[in-house]
Amino acid sequence: MKQLKIGEKTARFPLIQGGMGVGVSLGRLAGAVAREGGVGIISSAQIGYREPDFDKNTKEANLRAIGKEMEKARKLSPDGIVGFNIMVALREYAQHVKAAVKAGADIIISGAGLPTELPALTKGSSTKIAPIVSTEKSAKVILKYWDRKFKRTADLVVIEGPLAGGHLGFHKEELDIYTPEKYKEEIQRVIETVRSYGEKYKAHIPVVVAGGIYDREDVNEALKTGVDGVQVATRFVTTEECDADIRYKEAYIQAEKEDIAIVKSPVGMPGRAVLNPFMKRVAKGEQIPHSPCHGCLAKCSPATIPYCITDGLIEAVKGNIENGLVFCGAKAWKARRIETVKEVVESLFAVV
Structure with missing residues (x-):
């Protein structure tokens, strides 16, 4: 080994x-x-x-x-x-x-x-x-x-x-x-x-x-x-x-292969995530209201983003899966x- x-x-x-x-x-x-x-x-x-x-x-x-x-x-x-x-x-x-x-x-x-x-x-x-x-x-x-x-x-x-x-x-x-x-x-x-x-x-x-x-x-x-x-x-x-949160983990367990997709983050970078209700709303072009800027990413412009990545990730990790961004690898559906x-x-x- x-x-x-x-x-x-x-x-x-x-x-x-x-x-x-x-x-x-x-x-x-x-x-x-x-x-x-x-x-x-x-x-x-x-x-x-x-x-x-x-x-x-x-x-x-x-x-x-x-x-x-x-x-x-x-x-x-x-x-x-x-x-x-x-x-x-x-x-x-x-x-x-x-x-x-x-x-x-x-x-x-x-x-x-x-x-x-x-x-x-x-x-x-x-x-x-x-x-x-x-x-x-x-x-x-x-x-x-x-x-x-x-x-x-x-x-x-x-x-x-x-x-x-x-x-x-x-x-x-x-x-x-x-x-x-x-x-x-x-x-x-x-x-x-x-x-x-x-x-x-x-x-x-x-x-x-x-x-x-x-x-x-x-x-x-x-x-x-x-x-x-x-x-x-x-x-x-x-x-x-x-x-x-356990609900975050369960999102992986419940995901099927077709539920995992390439999405675009607010700063334009491609990412891989579970295609949950939150990401479906984003995909339809909906603007998601967000909290005051937490200053996470250097190249983010709060006035123009479709959603806040900090808000999305925090909601998810706390277990609010329906309204959060659940990042995952390509094989998360195997869980x-x-x-x-x-x-x-x-x-x-x-x-x-």
């Missing part, structure tokens, strides 16, 4: 639990995954939504919650690997990265844009850094930039494929082009790019693949491509330890019951 080395720590399984916002993967889930031998990841996206002052002091509530959720995870897994997923698209991106470093994150995984300044924001700390890329082109751009500007490279690279959940790193047309076989070729090209920088820096840079990995067969197929590990998100939603994190990890790998 492969193990996944991140800095001085080694995960027993080559598994990263994908970061899911808003409030789906917090300290409880991340800590449980780390305890079972994987890498637990907390999403910083509107992480403070349960803080009493979230509506009035969103920035402070989020920064405070980053420390709180890391503390929860550490209590569950004092020696495990716990990190954060922090989206480049966040308005307070730099502050979130600094807060995660201060909280003692083992690793920061960053996508939804190219994390060009991540090395500067983590400089002087032991926190490892990992960009999320979807294509050879994006891998080349970010690794070349870090090499030239910071004279360093990634500690790990996550390749997120077209079957992933939430916001996707592809244009709508690309989603049709990349069949599973076609995307394996892209994975090979990314691996070669990463390997070239590993050789330059005389280090092994682990490559982890994400998107559409739901069961052991998917894990085995992914590992055959030559990657060092897998990132799994959707499968962990329907666990007892997942931080979302049939609530499991424990331990059961999921054991089912993904041949546990001896």
